Amino acid sequence: xxxxxxxxxxxxxxxxxxxxxxxxxxxxxxxxxxxxxxxxxxxxxxxxxxxxxxxxxxxxxxxxxxxxxxxxxxxxxxxxxxxxxxxxxxxxxxxxxxxxxxxxxxxxxxxxxxxxxxxxxxxxxxxxxxxxxxxxxxxxxxxxxxxxxxxxxxxxxxxxxxxxxxxxxxxxxxxxxxxxxxxxxxxxxxxxxxxxxxxxxxxxxxxxxxxxxxxxxxxxxxxxxxxxxxxxxxxxxxxxxxxxxxxxxxxxxxxxxxxxxxxxxxxxxxxxxxxxxxxxxxxxxxxxxxxxxxx
Numbered sequence: 001x002x003x004x005x006x007x008x009x010x011x012x013x014x015x016x017x018x019x020x021x022x023x024x025x026x027x028x029x030x031x032x033x034x035x036x037x038x039x040x041x042x043x044x045x046x047x048x049x050x051x052x053x054x055x056x057x058x059x060x061x062x063x064x065x066x067x068x069x070x071x072x073x074x075x076x077x078x079x080x081x082x083x084x085x086x087x088x089x090x091x092x093x094x095x096x097x098x099x100x101x102x103x104x105x106x107x108x109x110x111x112x113x114x115x116x117x118x119x120x121x122x123x124x125x126x127x128x129x130x131x132x133x134x135x136x137x138x139x140x141x142x143x144x145x146x147x148x149x150x151x152x153x154x155x156x157x158x159x160x161x162x163x164x165x166x167x168x169x170x171x172x173x174x175x176x177x178x179x180x181x182x183x184x185x186x187x188x189x190x191x192x193x194x195x196x197x198x199x200x201x202x203x204x205x206x207x208x209x210x211x212x213x214x215x216x217x218x219x220x221x222x223x224x225x226x227x228x229x230x231x232x233x234x235x236x237x238x239x240x241x242x243x244x245x246x247x248x249x250x251x252x253x254x255x256x257x258x259x260x261x262x263x264x265x266x267x268x269x270x271x272x273x274x275x276x277x278x279x280x281x282x283x284x285x286x287x288x289x290x291x292x293x294x295x
Contacts, residue, residue, distance in 0.1 A: 001046040001081055009055035014276075016070040017056065019087045021047040024079050025107060026147040028221035029174050032074055035213035046081060053090040060098045067278045069095050072105030072130065076148075082110060092117040096124075103275040105130035105171070107148045109157050115164065122166050126279045128199070129161050132171040135180050136188030143225050144176070151192070158196035168198045169271055172255075174208035177236075178229050181206055181245035183254065190258045199274070200265035206251045207244035215239075 009017045022043050023032065033043050041047060049055075071077050077088040092114055095102050102121050104111070111118075111129065121127040131154045135141040141150045161168045170193050175181050186206075193201060210218060210233075222230040237243050245251065259266040265274075 001048050002041070003050050004047050005051055006049040006055060008059075009049070009052050010059045010069070014070065015067055016073055017052070017091070018071065018073070018075045019049055019052045019077055019091060020075045020079055020081065021049075023076055024081075024147055025076060025145060027107075027145045028225075029144070029176065029208050029214070029218055031209060031211075031214050033214040033217050034211045036211065037074070037213075046079065048081065048085065048087070050085075050087070052087050053094060056091050057094050057098075060094060060100060065278075066098070066100050066125070066280075068101040068103055068126070068276050070103045070105075070275070076106050076108060077104060078106045078108035078110040089114050089117070092121070096121045099124055101125040101127065101278050103128045103130065105132070107132045107145065107154065109149045109153050112157060112160065115160070118161075118166055119164055122164075124281055126167070126277075126281075128167050128169060128275050129157075130169045130171060130202075130275075131158055132173075133189050133192065134172065134175060136185050136192070137180070140180060144180070151189075155192045155196060158192070158198060162197050168196065169200050169202060169275065170198050171202045173203045175203075175206045175245060175251075176208050177243060177245045178232050179226060181247055181251065183247075183251065186251050186254055187258075190255065193264060194258070194262045198264060200267075200271040201255065201259060202268050202271055203255065203266070204268060205242075205244055206248040207242065209241055210237075210243055211241055 011017070021039065022041070022045060023030065024044055024046065071088070082088050092102070096117050118127050118129065133151055133154060135144050135151060138150050138152055158168050158170070172189055175185070219230045219233070222233070233243065255266055265271055
């Protein structure tokens with residue numbers, strides 16, 4: 001890791017933040033490795049924005065209206081370093097203190113450490129916890145996503161959130177052609193989503209995206225763990241960005257049918273709209289930022 005002094009923390013318009021840049025989860029398909037993001041250091045050499053809490057507090061103070069704050073889209077807020085640094089927790093405390101909403105995405109059960117803050121945020125506004133589930137088979141999951149808790153544990157996190165009344169969304173993406181693009185895998189993941197009573201599933205199709213940077217890493221991992229599969233990708237897709245499963249249409253039909261039966265949204269644009277919409281759960285008139293600070 002190395003420390004950096006960031007100039008800003010919230011993205012313009014969407015109010016997203018990344019406390020860290022880079023990751024140690026080791027997911028073989030990670031798009032954040034792509035060269036288009038212009039990372040000027042090794043992906044595993046995490047850039048730590050030590051001044052993130054100070055920047056966030058300044059940004060929240062300046063806003064005229066409360067809104068949803070998002071985190072986890074580019075870098076997981078609960079990488080192992082967070083256990084000691086607690087930068088994500090410090091930021092959640094500020095979001096809670098100032099009365100903002102939260103949409104947080106992770107693959108780690110470390111998020112349970114901050115359950116007290118998630119519950120507090122959700123009691124006043126809205127807190128949406130997003131978990132990635134790609135692989136029902138635990139052994140396969142440990143190959144595809146090697147340095148983070150496996151699917152069963154993430155499912156337990158989703159159930160805890162369910163029991164605490166915190167809405168959840170599952171990213172069922174990417175699904176890797178010739179590896180886990182099977183009906184057994186899709187139905188296994190859907191069963192977990194149904195039992196956890198999640199709000200929605202985000203996926204645009206059954207497949208993966210590859211571009212310069214992450215494609216090379218992905219192919220290297222295929223050679224290590226799935227001999228011969230890289231050649232199938234090259235033969236069927238060349239250098240395409242979108243890599244759809246040959247069985248995409250049938251598998252997507254299964255997803256839509258099961259979501260419809262169980263009241264789970266699988267409309268990505270609708271889910272994003274839900275996660276970006278600020279809700280005020282306080283009774284009576286809307287509290288001002290000053291009122292929240294005084295609490």
